[in-house]
Amino acid sequence: MGLSTTQDAEQQRAFEELKNSIGPRSTIILPEDSNYNDSKRIWNAMFDNKNPSIILQATGVADVQVAIHYAQRVGVVVTPRGGGHSWAGFSTVEGGVVIDFCKMRSVHVDPILQTVTVEPGVLLGELDHETQAFGLAVPVGVISHTGVFGLVLGGGVGWLCRKYGGSVDNIISANIVLADGRFVKASKTENADLFWAIRGAAQNFGIVTSLTIQAHPVGLAYRGSYVSTELHRSPSHLIQFYPMDQIEEVLHAINEFQKTAPREYNCEVYNRGRIDGSSEMFLKICYSFYLPQEEAEKAAEPLKEIGRPIEHSWKWITHVENQKIFDMESPHHRRYYAKSGSINFDDMNSHFVDAFKWGVANLTSPYCMVEMIGLGGAMKDSSAEHAAFFPLRSQDWLVNVVASWNNDVPAEEDQKHIEWCRESFQRLHTKNPGYINMFADACRDTMQERLSRAFGNNLNQLRLVKRRYDPYNFFRHNVNVLPATDEDLETESTFSNE
Numbered sequence: 001m002g003l004s005t006t007q008d009a010e011q012q013r014a015f016e017e018l019k020n021s022i023g024p025r026s027t028i029i030l031p032e033d034s035n036y037n038d039s040k041r042i043w044n045a046m047f048d049n050k051n052p053s054i055i056l057q058a059t060g061v062a063d064v065q066v067a068i069h070y071a072q073r074v075g076v077v078v079t080p081r082g083g084g085h086s087w088a089g090f091s092t093v094e095g096g097v098v099i100d101f102c103k104m105r106s107v108h109v110d111p112i113l114q115t116v117t118v119e120p121g122v123l124l125g126e127l128d129h130e131t132q133a134f135g136l137a138v139p140v141g142v143i144s145h146t147g148v149f150g151l152v153l154g155g156g157v158g159w160l161c162r163k164y165g166g167s168v169d170n171i172i173s174a175n176i177v178l179a180d181g182r183f184v185k186a187s188k189t190e191n192a193d194l195f196w197a198i199r200g201a202a203q204n205f206g207i208v209t210s211l212t213i214q215a216h217p218v219g220l221a222y223r224g225s226y227v228s229t230e231l232h233r234s235p236s237h238l239i240q241f242y243p244m245d246q247i248e249e250v251l252h253a254i255n256e257f258q259k260t261a262p263r264e265y266n267c268e269v270y271n272r273g274r275i276d277g278s279s280e281m282f283l284k285i286c287y288s289f290y291l292p293q294e295e296a297e298k299a300a301e302p303l304k305e306i307g308r309p310i311e312h313s314w315k316w317i318t319h320v321e322n323q324k325i326f327d328m329e330s331p332h333h334r335r336y337y338a339k340s341g342s343i344n345f346d347d348m349n350s351h352f353v354d355a356f357k358w359g360v361a362n363l364t365s366p367y368c369m370v371e372m373i374g375l376g377g378a379m380k381d382s383s384a385e386h387a388a389f390f391p392l393r394s395q396d397w398l399v400n401v402v403a404s405w406n407n408d409v410p411a412e413e414d415q416k417h418i419e420w421c422r423e424s425f426q427r428l429h430t431k432n433p434g435y436i437n438m439f440a441d442a443c444r445d446t447m448q449e450r451l452s453r454a455f456g457n458n459l460n461q462l463r464l465v466k467r468r469y470d471p472y473n474f475f476r477h478n479v480n481v482l483p484a485t486d487e488d489l490e491t492e493s494t495f496s497n498e
């Protein structure tokens, strides 16, 4: 079977070679195949119109190498897909090759070393499921259908990041296929420059085929047929709903609380309607404490005193349940657009609160939201030399404005929601670092400005490492770090090419 009748002979030969070189369980899906439309879709329906020329469902490193070779031979872009949750649609590509890792999903836990080795198609829920069998967890994000690789390699914030650092801080080593097809390991002791760079900007340097990550004791420890008594490590979870007219008092109070809160605590704040589907918006706050129950009760007391919530629930739940509580709020195949920034405690002023209120008062769809997620704690423990992922560490809150609307509306309506998102974000005036994993624009014009916000002074170092490992910018369908040029090295003292 060929790609199309007009394909030239060289392209046809390259394709035949690809077909004959992939693993016996691997699959190539082409536009004419009946499962193509389902296979090409990613989480964000904004990219349903993208048509890759080939989707390769890979089963190992060898497939990645042959796919890179093929893409270079025919001159197309290659892009990997883990969980497919890229806001900017980077895990699909018009006319290019998608390496879909949906068949590579093994998770191996080493309970003695408390480490876990994962393949690139694993989702957060699958990782949590395996690690929890050993009473362990990796600090990852809070929606279980998100992919591990995209999230972990780009930063990774969630319930446990204030205690154990960002997901990125827990990477021990990575196996990577580079643009020239070489398979290398990156760790503190091997290719240390690459190891530094992939922890924040991996897509720019190669395709990561496995990750070994540090896990930590969390939750119930199932040991054979009995459950350990170390129950205290499971989270206590508090949810409160407030009418929007209390927003000022509530935001200031949780901001104050977080200044001295234990690292085992984190919190997520956003607007939501009530479960009965009424159109009125409320402020919903979810707090988690990974503490012994009595300690958690005591630590949460000041939170229970805040304002006059209309709903309030305090529960002790499992870590796996905690990791799924937002799953239904961001389902697959809606249309999404987002802007991401951050604030420090001092930025929580009346201007910020007014902007938050404006966003909620002017929602263009009931699914749109302004959200804040707690940072700080162990996130602040690492320096810029530790990993490329850096500026967000200095911040106290991640602030995202998320536009979300149904996929069955005419495309002309998209702009209305996108404009709401942009205006709400602009009003928040958060010029502070943004989170690269939340960038929803693939727009090249503003890419360098956004890269600077995400990486700060680490950007030049990233460009140097890019020059070493991908000098021709083969991996460019991403938040793209350009290789440092000869001119950069001659003219800018900030490029220290030791």
Ligand SMILES: Cc1cc2nc3c(=O)[nH]c(=O)nc-3n(C[C@H](O)[C@H](O)[C@H](O)COP(=O)(O)OP(=O)(O)OC[C@H]3O[C@@H](n4cnc5c(N)ncnc54)[C@H](O)[C@@H]3O)c2cc1C
Pocket (backbone or CB within 6 Å): 043, 079, 080, 081, 082, 083, 084, 085, 086, 087, 090, 091, 120, 140, 141, 142, 143, 145, 146, 147, 148, 149, 150, 151, 152, 154, 155, 156, 157, 158, 202, 203, 206, 207, 208, 209, 330, 437, 438, 477, 478
């Ligand atoms: C519903 C939802 C909830 C989220 N919640 C959180 C959260 O709680 N905390 C948080 O920190 N972030 C969160 N995020 C952001 C999330 O971290 C990013 O969207 C992340 O990129 C998703 O990873 P993925 O593997 O699912 O995505 P993909 O789209 O598969 O990949 C994302 C990017 O990584 C690249 N990539 C994928 N696999 C590889 C690989 N093997 N080697 C090199 N590059 C690769 C892709 O090409 C793409 O550029 C959330 C996103 C969504 C959509």
